[in-house]
Amino acid sequence: MEPPKKSGPRHRPRSGAQKPGDGRARTGPRSPRPAPGKPRPAAPHAANPHPARAAASAGGKAEPQRIAKLLARAGVASRREIERMIAEGRIALNGEAVATPATLLASLHGVTVDGVPVNQPAPTRLFLFHKPSGFLTTERDPKGRPTIYDKLPADLPRVMPIGRLDMTTEGLLLLTTDGEFKRQMELPATGVPRTYRARAFGEVSQNQLEDLFEGIEIDGIRYGQIEANLERRTGRNQWIEMTLTEGKNREVRRVLEHLGLQVNRLIRTSYGPFHLGELASGAVEEVRQHDLILFRKSLKGTKG
Template identity: 50%
Template sequence: MTEEERGERIAKWLSRSGIASRRDAEQIIAQGRVKLNGQPVTHPATFVRKHDLVQLDNAPVAEPERTRMWRYHKPDGLMTTHKDPEGRKTVFESLPEGMPRVISIGRLDLNSEGLLLLTNDGELARRLELPSNGWIRRYRVRVFGVVDEARLAQLAEGSVFEGVKYGPIDAQLDSKKGDNAWLTVSLREGKNREVRKVMMGLNLHVSRLIRTNYGPFQLGTLLRGELEEVQSRIIRDQLPAAPTAKPATRKSRTGN
């Protein structure tokens, strides 16, 4: 049987449709939320063939497009999740009409802002989040407190705060005025709330956190709430394994 005749594993198919990463798609399947041609899917190794009907929570899922990616300037006050149990507004509710279903590559917490990459390919999102790809995430960080530059320099050797081990972090003092200072912080690992927790370990309170870079992609001149599709040529150059399709669209505003 050829690959076309056999089809594609449904967990991978769902991830390419922008539903979730393959790992999360497997969990969705285990929860009994997915149907194939009207029948519940019970195993992530189930195969989907062309023209099969896939449903999530009884709603049809569109067939995967080729890989697309967007740069988004996330404002603070938005959750990076598709649905917040506390009813707070999310990034995905703020996107322009006509956007395909997308997921984020990594996250920014409620009070963080700056560059957030979005893609319609869940498998790609998972791959680009892994520390093993070596991509640097860079932030502009405003802190309140007394900055000890010697302790900042020591972060480059790795650190441990409250029993959690963090990889090397490059932290540079850019400017200070009174008890407020701006830092540039670069890291490759990206644990949950890593910058805030490490700064807290240095007795510094983060009052503003702006991501400016994620690997080769930059926030650049995007305004708050602005969205711009990454050109297919750039995706091919930076992500040679990713198939691409439509040309990039111009910048659009999300209303934030």
């Protein structure tokens, strides 16, 4: 089967818009999604050495906070990665190794990462990346398999993926410079919807898919509300669109396999109000600051 065509807006949902995959009009009920605005293609990024594997700039805030949180907010790494770096003695304060990620600081003045001073942080940035199949969503792989960082442009700042896509899953992957924003987006309580299109072999009815709206338990794991629609069939293959908010590990594949289907292609088409649209495979586009600010204000549990 030929790869499905991609069409439609990248950042905002639109009633009746065509979906990446088959050029057909959207069918079935749709849940409302917040729209932060009408993003435009980003201006060219400032050139940097490939920062995905390099130290990032950082900074501090007026009120004392844990050093792990400050460094994550600055984009150095995720909190978990920073905790590992502290355990390895790679982070120091005024020349002495930091003993615990719970160390309280009002700023990152005097903090170094691998001997490199940490500077004032830049504003949070968010990028849309069309992840191709065949790449791991990780910085490096012990087995030497290709990762998304082998595919990203060299002029990006240091970025971290928000959530993960399996090696064989393609489509929209959000990348950010802000470790705290990454953490907030990944929390199930934040409730950001993700939409996928799956091509699966086997037989399933719309009624079976609609039952997923009540959630389902598989092998002791409870999966929450899923909105699923059968789009079209081609022989014994069918395209199914699924929207969920938890994003548990391999959730789409496990749910469909539980229904007796074999997933042979999986594409994430949107994450919150940000859409894959016509973004080419392997391409990156930045979200405008105005739209990012509006979106962050719309998140559950976000102040102001």
